[in-house]
Amino acid sequence: MIQSINISKKYGQAEVLNIESLDIPKGQSFGLVGNNGAGKTTYFNILLDLIRPTTGEIINNNVVVNKSEDWKTFTGSFIDESFLIDYLTPEEYFYFIGELRGMNTADIDTFLQQFDEFFNSEIIGKKKYLRDLSKGNQKKAGIVAALIGNPEVVILDEPFANLDPTTQIRLKQIIKELTENREITVLISSHDLTHVTEVCERIVVLEKGEIVKDIKTSAETLKELESHFAV
Amino acid sequence: MILRFLKLEWKQFFRSSYWQKSMALNMLMGFFAIYFLVSFLALGFGIIPILKEFSPDVDPLQKLNSLLIFWFLGDLIFRYLMQKLPMMNIKPLLILPIKKTILVHYVLGKSVVSFFNFLPLFAFIPISIMLLREDYSTIGVLGWLAAMISLTLFNNFINFLINKNNIAFTSIAFILITLITIQYFGVYDITPFFGHLFDSLIKTPLLAIVPLVLAISTYFLNFKDLKNKVYLDDAISKKIKEANTVDLSWADKLGDVSIFIKNDIRLIWRNKRTKTVFFMSFLFLFYGLLFFTQDTYNNMPTFLVFVCIFITGGFTLNYGQFIPAWDSSHYKMLMSQNIRYRKFLESKWVLMVVMTIILYFLSIPYIYFGVDKFLIITAGAIFNIGFNSLFLLYAGSFNRKRIDLNKSGFSNMQGTSATQFLIIIPIMGIPTILFFIFSKLIGFNAGVIAIAITGLIGILFKNYFMNLIEKKYLQDKYATIHAFDQK
Numbered sequence: 001m002i003q004s005i006n007i008s009k010k011y012g013q014a015e016v017l018n019i020e021s022l023d024i025p026k027g028q029s030f031g032l033v034g035n036n037g038a039g040k041t042t043y044f045n046i047l048l049d050l051i052r053p054t055t056g057e058i059i060n061n062n063v064v065v066n067k068s069e070d071w072k073t074f075t076g077s078f079i080d081e082s083f084l085i086d087y088l089t090p091e092e093y094f095y096f097i098g099e100l101r102g103m104n105t106a107d108i109d110t111f112l113q114q115f116d117e118f119f120n121s122e123i124i125g126k127k128k129y130l131r132d133l134s135k136g137n138q139k140k141a142g143i144v145a146a147l148i149g150n151p152e153v154v155i156l157d158e159p160f161a162n163l164d165p166t167t168q169i170r171l172k173q174i175i176k177e178l179t180e181n182r183e184i185t186v187l188i189s190s191h192d193l194t195h196v197t198e199v200c201e202r203i204v205v206l207e208k209g210e211i212v213k214d215i216k217t218s219a220e221t222l223k224e225l226e227s228h229f230a231v
Numbered sequence: 232m233i234l235r236f237l238k239l240e241w242k243q244f245f246r247s248s249y250w251q252k253s254m255a256l257n258m259l260m261g262f263f264a265i266y267f268l269v270s271f272l273a274l275g276f277g278i279i280p281i282l283k284e285f286s287p288d289v290d291p292l293q294k295l296n297s298l299l300i301f302w303f304l305g306d307l308i309f310r311y312l313m314q315k316l317p318m319m320n321i322k323p324l325l326i327l328p329i330k331k332t333i334l335v336h337y338v339l340g341k342s343v344v345s346f347f348n349f350l351p352l353f354a355f356i357p358i359s360i361m362l363l364r365e366d367y368s369t370i371g372v373l374g375w376l377a378a379m380i381s382l383t384l385f386n387n388f389i390n391f392l393i394n395k396n397n398i399a400f401t402s403i404a405f406i407l408i409t410l411i412t413i414q415y416f417g418v419y420d421i422t423p424f425f426g427h428l429f430d431s432l433i434k435t436p437l438l439a440i441v442p443l444v445l446a447i448s449t450y451f452l453n454f455k456d457l458k459n460k461v462y463l464d465d466a467i468s469k470k471i472k473e474a475n476t477v478d479l480s481w482a483d484k485l486g487d488v489s490i491f492i493k494n495d496i497r498l499i500w501r502n503k504r505t506k507t508v509f510f511m512s513f514l515f516l517f518y519g520l521l522f523f524t525q526d527t528y529n530n531m532p533t534f535l536v537f538v539c540i541f542i543t544g545g546f547t548l549n550y551g552q553f554i555p556a557w558d559s560s561h562y563k564m565l566m567s568q569n570i571r572y573r574k575f576l577e578s579k580w581v582l583m584v585v586m587t588i589i590l591y592f593l594s595i596p597y598i599y600f601g602v603d604k605f606l607i608i609t610a611g612a613i614f615n616i617g618f619n620s621l622f623l624l625y626a627g628s629f630n631r632k633r634i635d636l637n638k639s640g641f642s643n644m645q646g647t648s649a650t651q652f653l654i655i656i657p658i659m660g661i662p663t664i665l666f667f668i669f670s671k672l673i674g675f676n677a678g679v680i681a682i683a684i685t686g687l688i689g690i691l692f693k694n695y696f697m698n699l700i701e702k703k704y705l706q707d708k709y710a711t712i713h714a715f716d717q718k
Contacts, residue, residue: 072569083564
């Protein structure tokens with residue numbers, strides 16, 4: 001589904017990302033792990049054509065992301081709060097994204113119903129602008145917005161950060177359901193090793209921009225990762 | 232303790248993002264600041280001689296004193312709109328071992344050292360110097376000056392007491408307007424009453440104690456009020472306004488740009504900075520009143536072209552010059568969505584055109600000043616629609632400065648770069664030059680027609696130009712994303 005070929009990103013002399021090859025098959029739940037500055041967000045930004053790679057290219061479902069914009073129709077993403085339009089209410093934001101993806105307000109209302117539990121009645125009908133919501137609630141809105149319009153690829157950067165324990169558990173459930181039918185490819189980055197090992201079937205460890213581990217998740221993975229990061 | 236606070240203030244001032252701007256912008260801001268100070272100084276030094284000239288038989292100080300009530304009421308209204316107690320500043324200090332009473336004194340004391348209190352000094356001190364030269368008693372003038380400073384501070388603290396209380400504000404505005412009206416129509420002259428109050432200061436300077444006591448007591452009223460409110464859920468909280476969701480489905484009629492139009496309407500209405508731009512564009516409508524009423528300008532039609540562009544172009548110019556920076560905070564999101572850039576740009580265009588048309592209709596009363604003026608306004612409106620809106624969209628692709636929508640709009644230069652200064656040249660220059668050449672060569676009407684035709688060409692070839700603009704935006708996409716990411 002997603003092929004990265006010879007991707008590198010340099011700022012002056014400093015190389016922040018260098019991935020020779022990375023293939024993510026359709027329907028995989030893929031986890032990206034690494035310390036601050038390892039290149040996780042840079043990779044996602046290149047995948048979303050928000051920054052240009054110094055070399056190489058990423059192919060998302062046969063679309064070279066910096067050559068054509070066709071990938072946008074089947075890719076949903078949430079990177080950080082700067083992806084929210086902060087002067088809208090959550091509902092308006094969902095309708096806005098929905099309209100961009102060809103869904104009317106009624107479609108969106110039905111779509112949102114399945115997230116009632118996830119929202120924990122803190123998002124809908126609160127008469128608050130997104131900028132006035134707490135960090136955690138902003139994140140909830142952003143994550144759900146990334147799922148609007150039946151995307152085939154979902155990209156979430158640090159989805160567990162700032163969420164309360166209940167919501168973390170519900171989010172894990174949602175991600176598992178997404179990849180259940182092997183139709184949707186989910187890419188997640190996280191600092192929390194427990195969460196990624198729980199939801200991702202494959203985990204890639206980035207260090208200073210390079211892939212140092214590529215693991216198929218098993219019972220030992222968490223231990224392996226913990227010992228890797230313990231210095 | 233005070234020394235520590237002062238150090239904090241020092242750092243806050245010099246490290247604020249205010250200074251992290253380009254040299255040119257700082258110089259421009261400095262220029263404005265100096266301009267203000269100089270105008271106040273000029274007012275201070277000039278007012279006594281001026282009053283003397285206008286009414287030679289009245290004591291100039293008495294005349295001035297009788298008008299002071301308007302000054303202080305106006306000052307209060309200005310403060311109400313612009314000045315806020317900087318309570319948020321002490322949030323990081325709350326968890327440190329500092330007594331709350333000290334924090335409150337700090338905040339209140341800090342408010343004394345503000346622009347709003349210094350600016351009047353630049354008028355009052357020169358006035359006092361002039362008064363001394365006019366042989367008023369030294370002690371009397373000092374008493375008067377002390378009273379003025381105390382009343383300024385009294386206003387300062389009164390403002391925080393009524394802070395954001397709309398009833399208090401409306402009553403003050405009401406009083407001011409009533410006073411001006413009855414004064415203007417000569418119903419009753421209230422100025423002598425207040426004049427005498429201030430006059431007595433010169434005779435008995437000791438009376439300056441009264442305003443001083445007023446200032447000090449309002450200080451302590453504030454102190455008492457705030458002391459028990461130093462909590463995150465009280466005085467130190469950001470006010471969260473309830474979202475007002477208005478049904479905008481009528482905009483759906485506009486077709487496939489409607490989604491962005493709806494978003495832009497919300498953008499404009501729900502953010503301080505854009506709201507200011509919106510209201511400013513209606514203020515620009517009155518620009519003509521300043522110039523059409525003066526004979527000097529009426530004989531300079533080329534200059535009037537300049538004025539007429541402003542009359543209908545208030546929105547286009549103010550809003551257009553910062554496209555696409557209005558969307559800078561969520562630009563990344565827009566770029567990762569399935570949107571057609573053309574529609575995004577076109578919605579901005581539609582918005583500018585619709586607003587220009589509305590402003591044009593509102594400018595119809597200018598016919599009163601002569602059909603020739605209205606003809607220039609009409610040509611200016613066509614030029615704004617046909618040329619300026621497209622040109623500003625194009626120029627916008629050079630915008631690389633992020634805009635924080637929640638910052639207040641007054642004298643906010645965020646997002647300003649060389650682009651904003653350069654674009655003035657074609658926007659104002661082209662119609663002025665066109666008019667100058669054609670009106671000199673052929674006649675007034677030819678000049679007007681030349682401006683209108685330039686606008687019409689823009690309208691006719693809109694699609695062609697839009698294609699160019701879209702291409703430019705897409706080309707610059709990464710640079711823009713990167714730039715808008717820099718806070």
